[in-house]
Amino acid sequence: MDIAQANEEFGIPGVLAICAGNGGFPLITVENAHARASVCAHGGQVLSYCPAAHDEDLLFLSRHAYFEPGKAIKGGIPVCWPWFGPDPQQQGRPAHGFVRTRGWRLLSTEVRVDGSTRLRLGTRDDEGTRADWPYAFALEIEVTIGADLELALTTENTGQEPFTLTQALHAYFRVGDVRQTQVFGLAEYDYLDKLAEGARKTQSGPVNVQGPIDRVYLDTSETLSINDPSLGRSIQIEREGSRSAVVWNPWVEQARNMGDFGDDEYLQMLCVETTNAAEDCVTLEPGAQWRLGSRYRLDHARENA
Numbered sequence: 001m002d003i004a005q006a007n008e009e010f011g012i013p014g015v016l017a018i019c020a021g022n023g024g025f026p027l028i029t030v031e032n033a034h035a036r037a038s039v040c041a042h043g044g045q046v047l048s049y050c051p052a053a054h055d056e057d058l059l060f061l062s063r064h065a066y067f068e069p070g071k072a073i074k075g076g077i078p079v080c081w082p083w084f085g086p087d088p089q090q091q092g093r094p095a096h097g098f099v100r101t102r103g104w105r106l107l108s109t110e111v112r113v114d115g116s117t118r119l120r121l122g123t124r125d126d127e128g129t130r131a132d133w134p135y136a137f138a139l140e141i142e143v144t145i146g147a148d149l150e151l152a153l154t155t156e157n158t159g160q161e162p163f164t165l166t167q168a169l170h171a172y173f174r175v176g177d178v179r180q181t182q183v184f185g186l187a188e189y190d191y192l193d194k195l196a197e198g199a200r201k202t203q204s205g206p207v208n209v210q211g212p213i214d215r216v217y218l219d220t221s222e223t224l225s226i227n228d229p230s231l232g233r234s235i236q237i238e239r240e241g242s243r244s245a246v247v248w249n250p251w252v253e254q255a256r257n258m259g260d261f262g263d264d265e266y267l268q269m270l271c272v273e274t275t276n277a278a279e280d281c282v283t284l285e286p287g288a289q290w291r292l293g294s295r296y297r298l299d300h301a302r303e304n305a
């Protein structure tokens with residue numbers, strides 16, 4: 001993406017600009033009456049979102065994140081697609097698919113009637129993607145920056161063969177202290193515990209994080225909330241096109257083993273991901289589309305949680 005040309009075509013004076021961000025990746029910065037945010041063209045990835053009434057970002061971004069071609073950026077909201085988790089066919093392809101390490105194209109920008117700003121980024125199949133995954137597709141992410149942050153990831157099957165995908169909006173939320181944080185909306189739902197060889201278990205009460213956690217919650221489309229008393233706020237997560245959700249925190253050992261993550265950063269983050277994962281996979285016939293969406297809202301912390 002040529003930065004000067006992108007600004008000419010898509011810039012909105014006083015609201016939206018494109019600059020060269022870390023690693024030289026094109027970075028779209030937005031500031032409007034509701035919030036400020038930034039979205040990286042590498043991976044089509046939202047990196048930050050801060051509503052006007054708040055001081056702290058909604059999102060966590062590792063201070064050791066890589067901004068390098070071919071690598072994923074650790075933090076913000078990576079797009080995992082067309083598979084979630086390790087290569088489902090164990091062919092050595094990257095975990096969480098291949099679009100979070102690609103450059104996406106900016107497709108449109110607009111100011112909406114309510115003063116929010118909407119932008120769309122897209123990526124399509126090419127020789128490189130077909131070497132990993134032999135299907136034709138058009139993938140778009142629509143990001144709306146307003147009083148809430150809204151994301152919609154639309155997949156279109158542009159080929160002649162049906163395909164099946166799993167996917168995630170792998171949101172890394174900033175929290176004050178994950179040990180005091182609770183996730184509501186998952187009580188009584190079954191989950192696959194990835195730290196117990198995928199054993200199926202049932203959640204009782206809110207999710208507390210007192211150690212490593214890696215779970216796929218099943219058969220739920222409920223609104224979730226993360227209560228974070230240490231930052232005095234809660235995060236609401238509404239989901240669309242999703243009947244599964246993932247909760248992940250690497251904790252001490254996994255944190256130490258990740259080169260792009262500080263040893264103590266696990267205390268300040270929690271991933272609660274809007275997914276199509278495990279049995280909640282999506283099959284698209286030629287010409288069909290699927291929209292996976294999430295709306296994130298920052299609120300005050302719940303009392304007596």
Ligand SMILES: O=P(O)(O)OC[C@H]1O[C@@H](O)[C@H](O)[C@@H](O)[C@@H]1O
Pocket residue numbers: 072074075078085095096170194214215246248271273
């Ligand atoms: O690739 P990233 O951003 O480091 O995320 C890895 C984690 O992503 C989570 O979504 C998975 O449930 C974990 O199993 C995995 O370890």
